[in-house]
Amino acid sequence: MTHLSDFQIFLLLTILKIVVVLVITLTAVAYTVLLERKVIGLIQNRWGPSRVGPFGLLQPLVDGLKLFLKEDLMPLAVERPLFVIAPVIALSCALISIAVVPFGSIFTYRGVSLFEISDINIGLLVVLGITSVGVYGIALSGWSSNNKYSLLGSLRASAQIISYELALGLSLVGVVMRAGSLRLRDIVGSQAHHGLLSWNIWPQLLGFFIYLMAAYAETNRAPFDLPEAESELVAGYHTEYSSMKFAMFFMAEYANMITVSCVATLLFFGGATSPLGHLLPDNFGGPILSAIFPILWFIFKVFCFLFLYIWVRSTLPRFRYDQLMSFGWKWLLPLAMVNIVITALVLAIHG
Template sequence: MSHLSPFVTFLLISIVKLLVVFVITLTAVAYTVLLERKVIGRMQNRWGPSRTGPFGLLQPLADGIKLFLKEDMMPLAVDRPLFLVAPMIALTCAMVSIAVVPFGAVTRVQGVDLFQVSDLNIGLLVILGITSIGVYGIALSGWSSNNKFALLGSLRATSQMISYELALGLSLVGVVLRAGSLRLRDIVDSQAAHGALSWNILGGFQIVAFFIYIMSAYAEANRSPFDLPEAESELVAGYHTEYSSMKFAMFFMAEYANMITISCVATLLFFGGASSPFGHLFDGFLNLPILNAIFPVLWFVFKIFSFLFLFIWVRSTLPRFRYDQLMGFGWKFLMPVAMANIIVTSLVMALHP
């Protein structure tokens, strides 16, 4: 690449990075579905998918082909443009936020960081902004379907997501105060000095903020026990009742992509991102540049996997909330506790700068 101009080199590496991250994220979404079906099967003392491929490993491929080949039904009374654009908004917003996530240590080739698509100085703000736009996809899907179950589901989803977004945003203020930056690399670097003891959940005393974040994130992703928008026993299937084929698959993919994004943000803000829990203890053994590049990525993937397992565990264990309990929990409990956490964090930092 030495004969190429710096801009062309930057552009080519960025396009390759974008494609790799996009493919990996879509593959992770497909296999998170398989992981969920397998883990819940084991927890309920059954096998889960076991027929397609060895140990059921080709089940996501079979599901994808099935959804792609299904007849795409379009009810007569729907608002066609909005009905078509709603799943695209939901999936796009779920996928785009991965672009600002640093999923490894800083590794530069031709001046370009290999393990982050875009390093923005307001990366955290961008993720919060993009995920909050995702609610439009759900709201429009229910309204444009001209179906009372879909409308009820989208109304529930919209009010739930807007309510819990406040507590989620406030829970992150303590982390931002400690790091002094909204840039995700800076937040990760502020936790890298002494391994797990420097992580915000332990050394930063942000354990309360973490639990507020994780509970709000469950509600944001419409995951059990906060899956009121798609409560099958009450609303048929919620906001995607009238959707079929790939449009339904887009909503399905958006939910699991949101789970991955939530896990990435939790890892970056509270668990040191791609940094090792042992700090710099084993740095002497990792003198090879390739190992220095690979091990942080492996730590990051392990942390993401742990969060995804937690999502699935909670779904298979806890019953669904009643709707008034859901809204009361967000406004009357999580919001005040999040504000109290900001005040306490600010006081501690003022007294011990």
């Protein structure tokens, strides 16, 4: 019987992790859509999806099948290669950034960390870089569609994402300064000592507010969903898309929501660490429970952010476009710089 080498074990475990995380992420995307429809239904005093399966739980499966079976129309005047590749870029960038997210405690087998796909020492930069590239998919989709509404939607999205990218990046500098590292594991570890009291949300409350506002704009969600404003632009940059190409843009939006929620959880709310800190020992409940509990804490925190996304969408009206740009450049960007200066002064005085 041949024994597998360390490299073969590493390769097999990595492929297995990629498959598992991809399946879970895509399932989470589908059921985030159902969660949104259910929560908005309850807020508007109606049922939401309730016919397909018990409590409407099979609705995402039916919606996906419907989109898959629809005719894939392609208008005659589009720039075909770019028209096809645009949704692929958008969805790929939305899914790749999940690779550096540590969604559990440090748990290794044969030297391989089981609860994150890749542990990179500049993980935060990787997430910001990959999510920034996603705007190319939106820009190309609007331009290649040869449609005025699509072009206007993609121009809005490009300007909006570039504008709010600055505030979003700068809002995280305070967290990086406090942790002294861009590695996501280190940032989570710096918040683990005293549980709830160690989380960055308290000293970085201003940074968290800026991050939250910029994240809504980055993911084109209400009240900043101007690129696909139905009352003005039909459906914005994906007006000409149908079937699975449309579904890929739809999936990319919800995958980006999940990524933003994961990053907020890691940077401001202690990631997979318990709010009780070291009041409970690390080996509480044996090795299996001590591995499962951090994952459950992480999922719960991400769920809370997704619920907040949906709550905001169902209660706040859409901004005007000039208000959107003014808010980003005149308020969020200066506030992010003020947050950096204050954090640096506090660290210098206490350091």
